[in-house]
Amino acid sequence: MKRGNVISPIALFGIWELVGRLELVDPLFLPAPTAILAEAWSLARSGELFIHIGVSLYRVGMGYGMGALVGVSLGILMGWSKRLEEYLDPLIEMIRPISPLALLPLMILWFGMGDGSKVIIIFKASLFPVLLNTIAGVKGVDIKLIQAAQTLGANPGQVFRRVVLPASLPTILTGLRISTALAMLAIVGVEMLAAESGLGYLLVEAEHVFDTPKMFVGLLVLGALGYLWDRLARVAQNRILVWHKETTLEGKI
Amino acid sequence: MPLIDARNVSKVFGDGQGENTTALDDFNLVVVEKEFVSIIGPSGCGKSTFLLLLAGLELVTSGDLLLDGQPVNGPDPGHAIVFQEYLLFPWRTVWKNIEFGPEVRGAPKNKRAEVVSKYIKLVGLEGVEGRYPHELSGGMKQRVAIARALANEPKVILMDEPFGSLDALTRENMQVELLRIWQENRCTVIFVTHSIEEAVFLSDRLVVMGTHPGRVKKIFPIPFPRPRKREIISSADFVALAAGVKGLILEEEK
Numbered sequence: 001m002k003r004g005n006v007i008s009p010i011a012l013f014g015i016w017e018l019v020g021r022l023e024l025v026d027p028l029f030l031p032a033p034t035a036i037l038a039e040a041w042s043l044a045r046s047g048e049l050f051i052h053i054g055v056s057l058y059r060v061g062m063g064y065g066m067g068a069l070v071g072v073s074l075g076i077l078m079g080w081s082k083r084l085e086e087y088l089d090p091l092i093e094m095i096r097p098i099s100p101l102a103l104l105p106l107m108i109l110w111f112g113m114g115d116g117s118k119v120i121i122i123f124k125a126s127l128f129p130v131l132l133n134t135i136a137g138v139k140g141v142d143i144k145l146i147q148a149a150q151t152l153g154a155n156p157g158q159v160f161r162r163v164v165l166p167a168s169l170p171t172i173l174t175g176l177r178i179s180t181a182l183a184m185l186a187i188v189g190v191e192m193l194a195a196e197s198g199l200g201y202l203l204v205e206a207e208h209v210f211d212t213p214k215m216f217v218g219l220l221v222l223g224a225l226g227y228l229w230d231r232l233a234r235v236a237q238n239r240i241l242v243w244h245k246e247t248t249l250e251g252k253i
Numbered sequence: 254m255p256l257i258d259a260r261n262v263s264k265v266f267g268d269g270q271g272e273n274t275t276a277l278d279d280f281n282l283v284v285v286e287k288e289f290v291s292i293i294g295p296s297g298c299g300k301s302t303f304l305l306l307l308a309g310l311e312l313v314t315s316g317d318l319l320l321d322g323q324p325v326n327g328p329d330p331g332h333a334i335v336f337q338e339y340l341l342f343p344w345r346t347v348w349k350n351i352e353f354g355p356e357v358r359g360a361p362k363n364k365r366a367e368v369v370s371k372y373i374k375l376v377g378l379e380g381v382e383g384r385y386p387h388e389l390s391g392g393m394k395q396r397v398a399i400a401r402a403l404a405n406e407p408k409v410i411l412m413d414e415p416f417g418s419l420d421a422l423t424r425e426n427m428q429v430e431l432l433r434i435w436q437e438n439r440c441t442v443i444f445v446t447h448s449i450e451e452a453v454f455l456s457d458r459l460v461v462m463g464t465h466p467g468r469v470k471k472i473f474p475i476p477f478p479r480p481r482k483r484e485i486i487s488s489a490d491f492v493a494l495a496a497g498v499k500g501l502i503l504e505e506e507k
């Protein structure tokens with residue numbers, strides 16, 4: 001990290017702390033950073049914070065995992081078969097523009113107030129970037145690269161595994177990364193609207209009792225989780241692409 | 254028996270909307286084993302099309318295209334093609350790119366390693382086996398593409414303007430290398446180029462194609478003894494032969 005990158009946050013927190021200590025702004029609206037940290041510490045010690053984090057991560061993980069799995073496999077099939085794409089495309093274009101949160105009432109009706117309805121919403125939010133990127137990735141494979149493989153003796157299965165998959169993998173991984181952000185957006189919305197646990201719920205609960213430091217803790221944790229997840233996805237992306245370059249995909253995927 | 258026998262070959266491309274392009278019409282060419290044949294002609298005369306037919310990536314519309322006495326009916330590792338754009342697999346190292354053919358054909362690991370290192374040596378790529386294509390210069394990429402094609406030990410190697418995107422010096426260097434490789438390996442080469450000098454320098458015979466429709470206009474035997482040195486290109490015989498070819502092509506382009 002460049003040194004310049006830390007100057008602005010430090011300045012911001014410094015001024016913020018000053019404003020808070022001098023009570024230039026009512027602490028109800030803007031508690032000092034140290035007050036927020038103290039709140040975070042007590043939430044962590046009581047274990048409450050980790051329960052909410054755990055619940056949110058579970059829902060996001062399930063929904064995102066399903067979205068990734070379905071998105072990649074269906075995307076490969078649809079990218080490979082023009083027929084299948086033509087069949088499914090209208091359906092996809094119908095469901096895709098619907099905001100995931102708009103589906104919540106119906107999903108609660110169908111799957112109840114438990115985790116099921118929430119996981120489905122996350123699934124919906126994560127699915128389409130993965131699906132569309134996978135389709136684009138598979139369809140975007142250079143036909144001449146495929147021909148080169150054919151002239152070297154590759155049969156259709158080998159062309160698929162050794163050329164189509166690796167060639168489309170960068171695009172697929174991009175889709176998987178975009179979805180991480182969307183899944184995080186969706187989980188907060190869902191938990192704010194209809195949950196008794198999770199980070200979204202923590203925010204709403206804090207609002208009800210005017211516990212502003214708690215609200216900030218929720219926001220901080222969400223920011224940190226989103227950031228970490230994206231980092232993780234980035235590292236995985238780089239590693240997978242290197243791994244991928246170094247092996248043959250034989251028997252893999 | 255000729256290795257390649259093209260008899261009255263024609264190829265018509267349809268664009269799906271009723272517009273047809275006759276890329277080749279009544280194209281005839283016989284190539285014997287171990288021959289180095291170059292094809293030259295104006296843009297769009299069907300040179301690439303002929304190579305794609307030989308590679309089995311396109312099928313003839315009419316006529317007979319025989320390879321080793323058998324009609325070509327699809328891609329086959331016995332007739333390898335090297336494209337101008339190299340078309341290396343970017344996710345594979347130099348070594349793995351060259352190994353691709355033997356690998357998909359199920360050669361055992363030790364045999365594969367043997368073949369790959371042989372061709373890495375032949376094309377002069379020692380020391381860069383572990384690099385990825387994006388870490389190579391144009392000339393090196395083309396060497397990888399050639400080695401990858403050779404690793405299947407094909408009877409015929411088809412090259413479509415393989416040196417077209419190289420700078421002049423690298424190109425001259427690659428021509429000399431190609432002759433050396435061919436001399437050591439002695440497979441049959443069909444070589445498409447835009448450069449008369451390159452074609453005359455490399456080939457046993459030079460096919461000049463005419464356009465509208467694509468066909469063979471004239472075949473020049475190139476009598477210079479082998480092995481050839483770059484210096485022959487300034488000899489009187491060479492210059493005269495090249496001028497003759499040029500005259501014929503200019504006439505075609507009028």
Ligand SMILES: Nc1ncnc2c1ncn2[C@@H]1O[C@H](COP(=O)(O)OP(=O)(O)O)[C@@H](O)[C@H]1O
Nearest residue numbers: 266267274276295296297298299300301302303
């Ligand atoms: N796939 C294709 N579909 C339609 N027309 C094609 C196709 N490939 C080549 N052609 C046409 O066939 C003719 C010969 O093309 P090509 O063999 O590429 O020429 P060259 O390699 O000699 O420049 C050109 O008119 C070209 O437009």
Ligand SMILES: [Mg+2]
Nearest residue numbers: 300301302413
């Ligand atoms: Mg061409």
